[in-house]
Amino acid sequence: MGEKLGVYLHIPFCRAKCDYCDFYSLPERDGVMDEYCKALTAHIKEAAPLAKGWQVDTVYIGGGTPSVLGGKRLAGLLGEVKRRFDVARDAEITCEANPESADRHFLTAMRRAGVNRLSLGMQSACDGELHAVHRLHNFSQVTEAVALARKAKIKNLSLDLIYGLPGQSMESWKKSVEAALSLSPEHLSCYGLKVEPGTPLDGRVTRGEVLPDDDAQADMYLWTVERLAQAGYPQYEISNFARPGFQSRHNLKYWMGKPYIGFGPGAHSDFGGRRYSFVRDLDRYITGILGGGAVIDDSELIPHRERGSEYLMLRLRTVRGIEEWEYRREFSLNFDPLEQKLEEYERQGWAVKKDRRWHLTPKGFLVSNQLIGDLLTIQEAATLKTTLPRLRAEGKFLKEK
Structure with missing residues (x-):
């Protein structure tokens, strides 16, 4: 059995950018989705021989919002990974999705393609807080997506939550946590809101909008750690909590310094003693891969010491x-x-x-x-x-x- 390796696929598409988001993602680029899948497929085929002797035990499809690419395209990409790499039978295969695009057809297609872990961007149970950062869904769509995921026989579900949102209080944060617990996920990620330079939220704060301060966020965080431990979700990383046996195996690779290969614009890799990343430019990535151009943005050899x-x-x-x-x-x-x-x-x-x-x-x-x-x-x-x-x-x- 070979050494273990993680694979990350970046899907840089979304329906609309949230005000706090600084990930490399692009709305309104549906017209290049097929060309992007062609480039990603070619890149996977090109890179796979470098991982000969390695066994892939985690695959993570992130974004952006992977679910907007559609189940058929994602299934094709995942099939290419399985054809080109030695993917373990018990590999953890995660796909991110937003509630409004995680419909029955998408979830069924993902489960049939081998996805066995779903990471759902809930963020809040309060519709006003979701609207304040221009999320496209409401909480009723979260509950519907969870129900559909369970019907699709996805037995490993993670929900993302954010504390420190505009207009959020300790009471509303507690409401969101309790609502998430009522959905019985196997995993919870709870992130403190960070105002990233250049985002719309940064502009709002610059113009005077007041967000929950550091002390308020600290109170929310400490309460969350205690409450989730009581509910059977012990903390295993700064922002992550899970029922025993359901820690994110892929993300643990990052935190434990284990090797992984990423594909897509802005994706990072740590493999062969070298850390490298690809250009944060969708068009340059596509033309570079399909036309034989340069797509490496940064590369560094990391000596073991x-x-x-x-x-x-x-x-x-x-x-x-x-x-x-x-x-x-x-x-x-x-x-x-x-x-x-x-x-x-x-x-x-x-x-x-x-x-x-x-x-x-x-x-x-x-x-x-x-x-x-x-x-x-x-x-x-x-x-x-x-x-x-x-x-x-x-x-x-x-x-x-």
């Missing part, structure tokens, strides 16, 4: 966290300075050590960017301290003039 910083950044997003001897064994780096800092975090209630593993607490997750940044600074200093003497001993420094 330098993966130590990624180990800290990514794994400290999860409740699995980091472990001393795992770190020493993988990267030949000294863990002691990090442990001293983690012990300081523990005294502040930001981190905890359990079964020899360190992970951040919910309060620590709230300030994780700062905490992880401090650990990376300590790691860099410790690495330099051990590297410089070795380089000097090897004669790799010129004498100072």
Whole structure:
């Protein structure tokens, strides 16, 4: 059995851009959907031989809104992945969808094509909050889509929620969480709203619109962690919660630093020791693939030792966290300075050590960017301290003039 690999397919189409969205997605481009599928198929065929000896155990179809591409096109793309790659029989195959486009025909086609996990963009149970950010659906369409997914025999359902929306209060957020729980999903993703530069929401805030502040978002987040744990959805990553056995296997690849290959404009890959991405331009991607042009936007070779910083950044997003001897064994780096800092975090209630593993607490997750940044600074200093003497001993420094 080969090494494990994830595959990501980016579908950059949507019916309309939400005010907060900065993902690479394009409304009103239906006319190029078939040409895009042709390019994506060609790219999959071209790249698959590079993964010979690897077994694909997760496939994720994201966007954009993949469901607007239609079940027939998506089934064709998924069939191409299965023909070209060694896809495991028990692979987790996820497709994102929005409630208004997840109809019976689409869901049935997806299930027949092999999709066994659906990620549905619920976002809120309050129609006013959905309307405020120009979502196209209402909550009744969420309940209908969930019912249709269950009829299509999709047994692994994830719902996305956003806290910090315009006009949202703690009471309305609680209402959304309880409404989501009433639908009995296997997985929940709860994201804090971030105002991304250049989005319509950014313009609204610049003009004076007031959103729930950091303290309000923190209260929503901490309540959510506790409430979902009570409901049988323990937290396993900063924004993700699942019933036991239903954690997103594909997303865990990202957080655990495992290899994956992405296809489509703006898609990222981490494979063969190299991280690379494709141009965030649909037309350039199509013409590049079909015409033999350049489609790589950025590419970087990541030496194994330098993966130590990624180990800290990514794994400290999860409740699995980091472990001393795992770190020493993988990267030949000294863990002691990090442990001293983690012990300081523990005294502040930001981190905890359990079964020899360190992970951040919910309060620590709230300030994780700062905490992880401090650990990376300590790691860099410790690495330099051990590297410089070795380089000097090897004669790799010129004498100072």
